Amino acid sequence: MKKILQGNEAIGLGAIKAGLKFYSGYPITPSSEIMHYLANQDIEFVQTEDELAAVNMAIGASLGGMKSMTSTSGPGFSLMQESIGFAHKIEVPLVIVNVQRVGPSTGMPTMPSQGDISQARYGSHGDYFPIVFYPNSVEECFKYTIEAFNASEESLSPIILLSDAFLSHLYETVDIESINFKIKQRHLKPLGDEKRHFTGLLSKGGIPQTRNSDLYKKWIQKMKEKIEKTSKNYEFFEYIENKDSDTLLIAFGITSRIISPLKENYSIFRPIRLFPILEEKLKEVAEKHKKIVVIEMNEGQYKNEIERVLERKINLIKQTGGSLSLRQIKRELDDI
Structure with a gap:
């Protein structure tokens, strides 16, 4: 059945279809409608005090066994960068939505931009290899939210879904039932099953190895190959x-x-x-x-x-x- 959807609503609906169980976020223009939509769904929902809390709660919920997501815009995305790097390091799946607006700083909150492209790739420190999707229609907002969750489960990493103020506030007629998609289920065991210690330090078997250059080289190569392998299943253009x-x-x-x-x-x-x-x-x-x-x-x-x-x-x-x-x-x- 066809229905009129806003871009942000389609992102929220796509997340629910993908199996979202936990959402944490802080309201910020132009992404707030994602929060508004998800606040009325049958999931665990937390409006946090800031974006730092939002992304870290999402990481914790994912470690606890729930498919998790947060959403924000430029200033909040900046605050999340250290935690994004941490999520890559400990290999935790989650989805982070960034609805771009004109920056830097507070900038032009209601106006669209594509100014966070480099940040989506290089925003956290050190070497890491994020997967980043950017749809261009309301239907694609739905579809590629699902694919973002799928890629996160397959790669065990945070996936960035980009949008912008125009796309997220665009209304279009969408036939959700006609969209073909598959859902990747959660296979990662929750915190407490087998592993209890998650650290941002270079480690082996939970033991810090912060001066072991050979171990780091093996780890970074493994991470790179993992993302390259996963990415081949998501060659969207x-x-x-x-x-x-x-x-x-x-x-x-x-x-x-x-x-x-x-x-x-x-x-x-x-x-x-x-x-x-x-x-x-x-x-x-x-x-x-x-x-x-x-x-x-x-x-x-x-x-x-x-x-x-x-x-x-x-x-x-x-x-x-x-x-x-x-x-x-x-x-x-x-x-x-």
Whole structure:
């Protein structure tokens, strides 16, 4: 049955379908509707005093055996970074939703941005390898919330689901029953079964090994290989080829919706899994085009990633300050 859903509501509904049992969060624009929706569901729900408490409660609940999630926006996402690194270190599955708004700091709370792309990948200290999804429709908000939970259970790591103020507040008609998805069940035994000690220190068998470089090298390689293996099951993207064009546009999230009319004149590649970057597919697609243009709502965060992977010049069209203009994008494309 078709129903009108808001993007944030679809995220909440997707979480419930995926088996969410615990949610903790602190209200913040433009993500608060996720909290509002989940507060009325049959789950354990905690409105915390801040985002530090929210993410750590979600980690604890997941260790206790419950599928867990928290949601926030830029300032709260910043506060969560140390705990995100901790969750990677102790290999705990959970989902963290970041509905982006214009920053830095308090910025423009009601206006959309894609300014947290680099933070989603590199926000915590040290080396780690997050999986990051970014849908572009209300239906996809539902679908990729489920996939985020699936990826978290498979990788035993926190998964970042990105959205933005426009996408999360967008209303669209969605036929939930027609969406195909599978649910990965929880297999990780809860805290108290076999293992009771979880530490952010490098350790072996629960014993700290903080000066053992060889152990660290083995551990980080194992973590990297685990994420690489899991990521192969979540290679989500959309590629619209225009054989008459020598220019490839790369966009994601709400920006990809705005530029969709340009498919008549350009090829378009939309990564849904932003990280790890879809290197093989990007290289395959890029070889067909003389020019590549990344269109994003920041100063070139993903453009820099694409440039690093492809080792060639990438053009940037930036949409900042919370505004998106197809007319401006067309003018800038004409000048490239």
